[in-house]
Structure formats: structure tokens, C-alpha cells
Amino acid sequence: MTDIISLAAGMPYLAIPGPSVVPDQVLRAMHHHSSNIYEGPLVDMVPTIAQDLKRVARTDQNVAIYISNGHGLWEASLENVTSVGDQVLVAGNGRFSAGWAETARKLGRVVDVVDSGMATPWDMDGLRAALVADEPHDIKALLAVHVDTSGSIRNDVPALRALLDELAHPALLMMDCIASMGCETFEMDAWGVDVAITASQKGLMMPPGLGFVFFNEKATERRCAQERVSPYWDWSARSNPDVFYQYFCGTAPVQQLYGLRAALDMIHDEGVENVWKRHEILARAIWAAAEAWGQGGPLKLDVADPALRSHAVTALSLEAPDGTRLRKWCETHLGLTLGIGLRATPWGDPEWDAHFRFGHMGHVNGHMILGLLGGVETGLTACGIAHGSGAVEAAARVLAQNT
Numbered sequence: 001m002t003d004i005i006s007l008a009a010g011m012p013y014l015a016i017p018g019p020s021v022v023p024d025q026v027l028r029a030m031h032h033h034s035s036n037i038y039e040g041p042l043v044d045m046v047p048t049i050a051q052d053l054k055r056v057a058r059t060d061q062n063v064a065i066y067i068s069n070g071h072g073l074w075e076a077s078l079e080n081v082t083s084v085g086d087q088v089l090v091a092g093n094g095r096f097s098a099g100w101a102e103t104a105r106k107l108g109r110v111v112d113v114v115d116s117g118m119a120t121p122w123d124m125d126g127l128r129a130a131l132v133a134d135e136p137h138d139i140k141a142l143l144a145v146h147v148d149t150s151g152s153i154r155n156d157v158p159a160l161r162a163l164l165d166e167l168a169h170p171a172l173l174m175m176d177c178i179a180s181m182g183c184e185t186f187e188m189d190a191w192g193v194d195v196a197i198t199a200s201q202k203g204l205m206m207p208p209g210l211g212f213v214f215f216n217e218k219a220t221e222r223r224c225a226q227e228r229v230s231p232y233w234d235w236s237a238r239s240n241p242d243v244f245y246q247y248f249c250g251t252a253p254v255q256q257l258y259g260l261r262a263a264l265d266m267i268h269d270e271g272v273e274n275v276w277k278r279h280e281i282l283a284r285a286i287w288a289a290a291e292a293w294g295q296g297g298p299l300k301l302d303v304a305d306p307a308l309r310s311h312a313v314t315a316l317s318l319e320a321p322d323g324t325r326l327r328k329w330c331e332t333h334l335g336l337t338l339g340i341g342l343r344a345t346p347w348g349d350p351e352w353d354a355h356f357r358f359g360h361m362g363h364v365n366g367h368m369i370l371g372l373l374g375g376v377e378t379g380l381t382a383c384g385i386a387h388g389s390g391a392v393e394a395a396a397r398v399l400a401q402n403t
């Protein structure tokens with residue numbers, strides 16, 4: 001026992017941009033004995049999971065399921081459609097596009113990044129120039145991130161498709177939707193995305209450990225033209241298995257699959273479009289609060305234009321070291337954990353402590369977001385950080401007006 005009074009006992013709230021809050025229904029579903037992986041209910045369930053994952057990605061095409069986090073999916077997706085020495089172009093505007101580019105480089109792909117800078121819209125002119133200059137069509141794929149979780153910008157995916165179509169460039173359009181899927185509007189087939197990747201631990205409300213690669217016919221043709229693909233990452237049998245174990249290239253992740261079944265049921269019971277709408281309204285409440293805080297102090301949203309802000313994650317800053325002070329205070333005193341900043345600033349640089357993020361992806365609702373915002377308001381006050389008033393009221397107004 002200590003004599004410091006803390007208000008942190010009670011249910012902790014992890015408001016970081018992944019892993020996200022896992023619903024009780026999902027945790028309970030995962031509390032399951034190991035089942036037979038050769039026949040029976042598990043074997044019958046997996047095709048329903050594949051189908052319902054595709055309904056979240058809005059595709060009628062293919063999905064491969066991996067026992068992996070997001071970094072593995074970067075590799076899995078590249079490995080199926082490109083080879084050592086192939087060129088890929090990356091639309092960069094944050095840490096995660098940089099991470100995918102780095103993975104491609106380490107796999108021996110020749111990588112050209114057109115970087116517009118953190119949380120700044122894609123450099124469409126630069127991308128156009130790179131594609132136009134590629135007369136022989138050596139660029140095999142255009143890689144981009146839908147929501148870059150570092151700066152919390154939401155990118156315009158249809159604009160990339162339109163650019164490729166206008167230039168009649170055959171590069172595959174490959175999207176990292178790890179932060180966005182199940183949170184933001186995303187239409188794989190309607191938007192002409194050839195390969196989309198996502199992981200279990202964000203909008204899909206699951207623990208980390210499962211990853212999904214969606215791919216269309218054009219990507220399948222590329223896969224078939226590959227001389228060699230790593231057997232573990234090969235999506236062919238995983239997406240169209242003759243025998244059950246091929247779904248996972250080995251033992252199925254039994255308990256995770258029961259959890260995923262429950263999570264997909266929750267998403268489809270609510271309706272994918274309603275899920276998107278809920279995220280949008282909750283995000284707008286967060287922005288209203290942040291704008292009010294910013295009126296009377298240094299707090300800033302990384303993305304100034306509301307039309308470009310993610311509905312799943314919000315990156316903010318104070319003056320260093322107050323971002324870190326606020327985070328630590330909220331965690332210690334309220335049981336509320338905010339996300340660290342992921343700017344280009346190296347750890348150890350004093351500027352690093354200016355930045356922080358809110359994760360609001362997946363299993364979040366109005367009272368949780370009001371708790372988050374009320375918690376931050378309390379932290380700003382307790383830490384003596386200047387801030388405008390009326391933030392929680394502004395957020396409450398957004399919620400009240402949108403129900």
C-alpha cells in the first residue's frame with residue numbers, strides 16, 4: 001500500500017492506436033478448448049470467416065489469412081507479386097509508408113519513394129512524374145498507406161487509382177489498410193485496389209497475431225507469373241486450399257479464430273457502414289475538443305484540414321516535454337493510456353516529448369471517448385498545461401447532435 005492517492009484502479013483504458021480494446025465477447029469466444037483441426041466445427045467455420053472478412057474489405061475477390069502482425073503482411077504482399085530486382089514506387093507520408101518501403105528494400109526490391117513529408121497529402125505531381133518517366137513499365141507496384149498511423153492523415157485512395165488509369169500504367173495498387181480497415185470507409189473493389197492488407201489488432205478488435213491479405217484477379221495473374229514465392233508467404237493455397245491446413249500453412253490458430261468469428265459477428269451485426277459512421281462521429285468529437293484546447297494553449301492537431309484527418313487515430317502535440325508529461329499523468333492517475341508520438345524525430349531528441357496520439361479504433365463508443373477527453377482535460381489541468389476551455393462540452397455537443 002502507498003499513501004499516494006490514485007484514481008487509476010478500475011477498468012484500464014488503452015487508448016493507443018493498436019492494439020485496440022478487445023471486446024469481452026471476443027475474449028470469451030477465445031476462451032475455448034483446442035479443437036480438432038482436421039474436421040468438425042473449426043474446419044467448417046473458417047470459410048465463413050474468409051467470407052465475412054471480404055465483406056469488411058468490400059471485395060468479392062480473394063483473402064489469405066496469416067499468423068502474423070502487420071510487418072509480416074508487408075512482406076507477404078510483396079513476396080507474392082514482386083521479385084528481387086523489381087521496381088516498386090512508394091507514396092510516402094509517414095512512418096508506416098517508410099516502413100513498407102524499408103521492407104521492400106531489404107527484400108531486394110528497387111524502391112523509389114515519393115515522399116511528401118509527415119501528415120501531408122501525397123505528392124501527386126511527384127508520383128505522376130515517376131510513373132510517366134517509367135516508359136518501359138518497370139514499376140511493378142505502387143505501395144501506399146490508407147491511414148498513416150504516425151501523423152494520422154487519411155489518404156485519397158481513389159486518386160491513386162485514377163492516376164494509374166489515366167497514365168494506363170499497369171503497376172499494381174497495393175494499400176496498407178492496417179489502421180483503417182473496420183474504421184474508415186474503404187471499398188477495395190469499387191476503388192480498384194489490387195492488394196489490400198490489414199491486421200487483427202486495430203479496427204478488427206482482436207489481439208495482435210492474425211493478418212489478412214486481400215487480392216484481386218490482376219494480382220493473382222502476377223502471382224502466377226512469379227518464378228518463386230516463399231512457401232510460407234505464398235497466398236495461393238491459403239486463399240484456395242485443397243486441404244484445411246493449407247489455410248494457415250500449418251496448424252490453425254484455433255482460439256484466435258473463435259475470437260475473430262465473434263468480432264466479425266459484432267461488425268456485421270452493427271453493419272460495416274454504421275461502424276464507419278460511428279468512427280467518424282467519435283473522431284469529430286475528438287477534433288472539437290482538441291480545437292477548443294488549442295484556443296487557449298499550444299495543443300495542436302497534426303492534420304490541420306479536417307477532410308484529411310483519420311477517423312481511427314489522432315496525432316497531436318504540445319510543447320516538449322508536455323506531451324510525455326500528459327501521457328504519464330493520465331496513465332498513472334487515471335488508468336488511461338495515450339499513444340506515444342511517432343514523428344520522424346528520433347527517440348531521445350527533446351522534441352520527441354511534444355507528441356502523442358489517441359487511438360479510437362474498433363471497440364469504442366461515446367462514453368469511452370468522453371472518458372478519454374475528460375481524462376485529457378483533467379491531465380492538462382493537473383499538469384498545469386495551458387489549454388482552452390469548453391473542450392468536453394464541445395465534444396458532447398458533437399455527439400448530441402449526431403445521434
Ligand SMILES: *Cc1c(COP(=O)(O)O)cnc(C)c1O
Nearest residue numbers: 018069070071096147149178179
Ligand atoms: C500498426 C500499423 C502497422 C504495423 O503493424 P504491426 O502489427 O505493428 O506490425 C503497419 N501499418 C499501419 C498503417 C499501421 O497502423
